[in-house]
Amino acid sequence: xxxxxxxxxxxxxxxxxxxxxxxxxxxxxxxxxxxxxxxxxxxxxxxxxxxxxxxxxxxxxxxxxxxxxxxxxxxxxxxxxxxxxxxxxxxxxxxxxxxxxxxxxxxxxxxxxxxxxxxxxxxxxxxxxxxxxxxxxxxxxxxxxxxxxxxxxxxxxxxxxxxxxxxxxxxxxxxxxxxxxxxxxxxxxxxxxxxxxxxxxxxxxxxxxxxxxxxxxxxxxxxxxxxxxxxxxxxxxxxxxxxxxxxxxxxxxxxxxxxxxxxxxxxxxxxxxxxxxxxxxxxxxxxxxxxxxxxxxxxxxxxx
Amino acid sequence: xxxxxxxxxxxxxxxxxxxxxxxxxxxxxxxxxxxxxxxxxxxxxxxxxxxxxxxxxxxxxxxxxxxxxxxxxxxxxxxxxxxxxxxxxxxxxxxxxxxxxxxxxxxxxxxxxxxxxxxxxxxxxxxxxxxxxxxxxxxxxxxxxxxxxxxxxxxxxxxxxxxxxxxxxxxxxxxxxxxxxxxxxxxxxxxxxxxxxxxxxxxxxxxxxxxxxxxxxxxxxxxxxxxxxxxxxxxxxxxxxxxxxxxxxxxxxx
Numbered sequence: 001x002x003x004x005x006x007x008x009x010x011x012x013x014x015x016x017x018x019x020x021x022x023x024x025x026x027x028x029x030x031x032x033x034x035x036x037x038x039x040x041x042x043x044x045x046x047x048x049x050x051x052x053x054x055x056x057x058x059x060x061x062x063x064x065x066x067x068x069x070x071x072x073x074x075x076x077x078x079x080x081x082x083x084x085x086x087x088x089x090x091x092x093x094x095x096x097x098x099x100x101x102x103x104x105x106x107x108x109x110x111x112x113x114x115x116x117x118x119x120x121x122x123x124x125x126x127x128x129x130x131x132x133x134x135x136x137x138x139x140x141x142x143x144x145x146x147x148x149x150x151x152x153x154x155x156x157x158x159x160x161x162x163x164x165x166x167x168x169x170x171x172x173x174x175x176x177x178x179x180x181x182x183x184x185x186x187x188x189x190x191x192x193x194x195x196x197x198x199x200x201x202x203x204x205x206x207x208x209x210x211x212x213x214x215x216x217x218x219x220x221x222x223x224x225x226x227x228x229x230x231x232x233x234x235x236x237x238x239x240x241x242x243x244x245x246x247x248x249x250x251x252x253x254x255x256x257x258x259x260x261x262x263x264x265x266x267x268x269x270x271x272x273x274x275x276x277x278x279x280x281x282x283x284x285x286x287x288x289x290x291x292x293x294x295x296x297x298x299x300x301x302x303x304x
Numbered sequence: 305x306x307x308x309x310x311x312x313x314x315x316x317x318x319x320x321x322x323x324x325x326x327x328x329x330x331x332x333x334x335x336x337x338x339x340x341x342x343x344x345x346x347x348x349x350x351x352x353x354x355x356x357x358x359x360x361x362x363x364x365x366x367x368x369x370x371x372x373x374x375x376x377x378x379x380x381x382x383x384x385x386x387x388x389x390x391x392x393x394x395x396x397x398x399x400x401x402x403x404x405x406x407x408x409x410x411x412x413x414x415x416x417x418x419x420x421x422x423x424x425x426x427x428x429x430x431x432x433x434x435x436x437x438x439x440x441x442x443x444x445x446x447x448x449x450x451x452x453x454x455x456x457x458x459x460x461x462x463x464x465x466x467x468x469x470x471x472x473x474x475x476x477x478x479x480x481x482x483x484x485x486x487x488x489x490x491x492x493x494x495x496x497x498x499x500x501x502x503x504x505x506x507x508x509x510x511x512x513x514x515x516x517x518x519x520x521x522x523x524x525x526x527x528x529x530x531x532x533x534x535x536x537x538x539x540x541x542x543x544x545x546x547x548x549x550x551x552x553x554x555x556x557x558x
Contacts, residue, residue, distance in 0.1 A: 001343075002343045002345050003342060003343060004340060004341065004342055004343060004344045004345075004487070004522055006521075006522040006523075006525040006526045007525065007526065007529055009488060009490065010487055011343070011344060011345045011346075011487045059540050059541070059543075062541060062544035062545065063543075063544035063545070063547050063548040064548065065548070066545050066548030066552065067548050067549065067551060067555075070549070071552075108381070108383045108397060109393065109394060111394070112391070112392075112393045112394065116391075228541045228544075228545075231537055231540050231541050231544070232534075232537040232538075232541065234537075235529065235533045235534070235536050235537030235540060236533045236534065236537060239529050239530060239533060241529065241536070241537065241540050243539070243540055243543070244525065246540060246543070246544070247543065250543065250544060250547045251547070254547050254548050254550070254551035254552075255551060257548075257551065258551055258552070258554075258555035261555075291390075291391045291392065292390055292392070293392075294387075294392065295385055295392050297385075297457065298384060298385050298453065299382055299383065299384055299450070299454065299456065299457050300382070300383045300385075300394070300457070301380050301381075301403075301454060301457055301458070302380060302381045302382075302383065303378055303379070303380055
């Protein structure tokens with residue numbers, strides 16, 4: 001079933017794209033992450049231009065995170081105040097990202113930067129998650145209780161001026177810390193088409209020291225608004241959002257997200273985390289090897 | 305069969321005009337307009353026509369036909385990856401002012417047996433004979449390297465096609481050639497050139513224009529993204545939220 005993508009300027013098999021969206025959706029439902037980190041590389045691998053892939057993946061992440069946000073809002077597990085600070089940071093980040101995108105494109109280094117960022121991001125977060133989930137698995141088997149984490153934020157965060165009270169998160173810290181975190185994820189969203197949940201969740205836990213219950217909801221809240229902003233920035237600057245591609249991805253991912261959520265309710269979170277860590281590490285290793293292997297295309301053509 | 309009717313109408317006119325010494329070409333294409341729509345996976349163009357000789361009879365030694373289909377020119381930058389500190393990155397680059405976005409050629413015999421290199425270069429017969437007008441001041445060997453890279457990339461994506469020896473000539477007067485259009489072609493004005501070659505010289509040439517455009521929904525989307533970017537972005541966001549919300553609402557019922 002071939003469908004022509006009017007922005008990407010090529011025909012794709014609709015079922016392949018829907019299936020891809022579905023796999024990403026299942027993962028996002030299972031692990032509470034957007035799944036953009038999988039969509040963009042897979043779309044590029046399928047032959048879709050990198051810019052179109054990143055732009056349309058951002059749109060897909062919006063769709064995949066909507067129902068999660070509603071669920072968390074109804075359970076009151078979102079720190080809305082903290083969320084808005086991060087959204088503002090994320091939008092600033094998206095605008096900075098747009099400038100960086102253009103600069104890197106002119107220098108011809110956008111592909112390399114995207115690949116290196118992926119390797120660094122997925123590699124570090126994957127190993128962090130793997131280590132932590134293995135520790136908790138061992139603790140579960142031996143019956144030993146994991147040592148209680150000192151629930152305090154990073155000293156750098158405490159050093160920032162101007163403090164606000166974030167009641168839901170149980171924090172009294174400077175809003176600059178979540179703002180800067182938002183900026184960083186906004187840049188990543190614009191460059192890679194990822195939601196940034198991967199960065200946000202650990203950073204909110206370990207850097208800011210937020211209450212665990214509100215971390216996932218707040219991160220989804222931020223992802224929802226920042227991917228919306230990114231879609232808009234992309235359609236205004238790169239004009240690379242392909243509605244047909246986004247629609248196909250969405251069909252798969254919104255259905256997949258619901259399936260994933262059901263699975264996550266039935267499975268043990270420790271096992272889920274270790275599976276996710278494994279997937280992330282495999283992708284990181286594959287991309288790292290890809291940097292060193294002789295690429296299929298030595299020459300690339302860029303329009304002016 | 306419209307083309308056949310058109311050909312029959314043209315033939316007597318061409319015969320009258322053919323009173324002059326040089327032979328003439330009466331070319332046509334199967335489609336003057338190629339429309340890109342929802343399941344466009346490429347198309348095949350038929351380029352055909354008649355060769356009209358002054359005395360009405362083809363010469364003893366058969367002449368050759370070369371057809372060239374060209375897409376709009378693009379200004380491009382070619383980048384070359386090199387291994388720097390263990391990582392493949394874009395290192396060298398060259399700019400070309402006029403690289404055709406699409407190029408397809410068919411001939412009745414291999415080009416090197418029809419014309420010499422100089423003539424082939426003048427009429428751009430063959431992908432290695434394209435005049436790309438390099439804009440950066442590199443030396444010749446480097447330009448050649450990048451040109452070979454461009455040809456390789458475009459050939460593999462079906463945007464540069466060479467089909468020597470595929471033009472059929474019937475009774476020395478009617479010719480036909482098939483050229484594939486890749487699904488990746490860009491919209492714009494294309495030209496189909498036909499050359500009649502005798503004894504290594506181009507004795508007649510004719511051009512037909514072909515328009516490739518998007519139509520219907522695809523055209524609407526492409527135009528909306530370009531002209532109404534803000535509204536387009538809003539629609540994309542609304543679609544994502546609507547579908548995500550709907551899936552959640554349905555799942556809660558089940």
